[in-house]
Amino acid sequence: MLESILTEKAIKLKAQAKDWQEAVRLGGELLVNAGFVHPAYVDAMVETVRELGPYSVISPGIAMPHARPEAGVIKHGLSLLTLATPVEFGNKENDPVDIVVSFCATDNTSHIQMLAELAQLLGSEEALSTIRNAEEVKTVVDLLKSFKFT
Amino acid sequence: MSDKLKIVAACGVGMGSSLILKMNIEDVLKELKVPATVDHSDISSLIGTNYDIVVVQTFYADQVKNYGKVVVAVDDFLNKDKLKEKLQEAFKTLGVEAQ
Numbered sequence: 001m002l003e004s005i006l007t008e009k010a011i012k013l014k015a016q017a018k019d020w021q022e023a024v025r026l027g028g029e030l031l032v033n034a035g036f037v038h039p040a041y042v043d044a045m046v047e048t049v050r051e052l053g054p055y056s057v058i059s060p061g062i063a064m065p066h067a068r069p070e071a072g073v074i075k076h077g078l079s080l081l082t083l084a085t086p087v088e089f090g091n092k093e094n095d096p097v098d099i100v101v102s103f104c105a106t107d108n109t110s111h112i113q114m115l116a117e118l119a120q121l122l123g124s125e126e127a128l129s130t131i132r133n134a135e136e137v138k139t140v141v142d143l144l145k146s147f148k149f150t
Numbered sequence: 151m152s153d154k155l156k157i158v159a160a161c162g163v164g165m166g167s168s169l170i171l172k173m174n175i176e177d178v179l180k181e182l183k184v185p186a187t188v189d190h191s192d193i194s195s196l197i198g199t200n201y202d203i204v205v206v207q208t209f210y211a212d213q214v215k216n217y218g219k220v221v222v223a224v225d226d227f228l229n230k231d232k233l234k235e236k237l238q239e240a241f242k243t244l245g246v247e248a249q
Binding site for chain 2: 053055059108122
């Protein structure tokens with residue numbers, strides 16, 4: 001399932017961002033590119049991270065910014081952004097961040113399978129290291145195709 | 151204890167990290183053979199609830215202390231081993247048997 005959502009259009013590697021806001025915007029723009037959200041959703045993502053603080057950094061180096069379903073979601077989806085230079089989100093345990101997984105969902109339940117697979121992927125140190133070091137989008141696409149989701 | 155434990159995973163919006171956390175908690179419960187129900191929620195919707203265990207990110211720990219008997223604070227939502235350790239401590243506090 002994840003490989004059908006996280007397609008080339010939704011992946012950008014080794015990008016440059018000067019701060020968390022720019023990183024969140026870049027991640028959100030990938031969601032727009034892939035047809036998952038309207039552009040307004042990207043503004044809502046930045047606002048949500050600002051409003052709720054650094055909660056979106058879920059693991060060392062990994063942020064998962066998102067906004068609420070009513071903020072302009074077309075269908076549930078994900079994007080993957082890696083940063084050439086990590087940025088601070090203000091989460092002292094898990095900063096700095098170099099992997100930004102942006103997501104959107106239309107309600108509170110339809111995206112469960114998608115997040116379950118994402119958690120498996122990000123929970124694998126091997127997969128994480130492949131993603132972190134990948135220079136080409138194809139490397140990540142191939143990883144998604146070969147990864148054994150349970 | 152005859153009733154199932156009631157656990158909730160909570161985060162700011164209640165649809166992203168709390169959902170991932172819920173799935174990881176369920177995996178740990180299966181492994182430890184502890185029967186429990188696991189909900190996920192946003193922090194503000196917890197008002198008025200009373201769970202056995204509330205699992206949140208560390209900086210929410212203070213905010214949620216009235217909504218559960220035990221608050222488990224985690225920093226890394228993807229680290230199941232750490233989560234397991236912390237849940238085992240919580241079970242001990244509550245007097246729940248775990249394997």
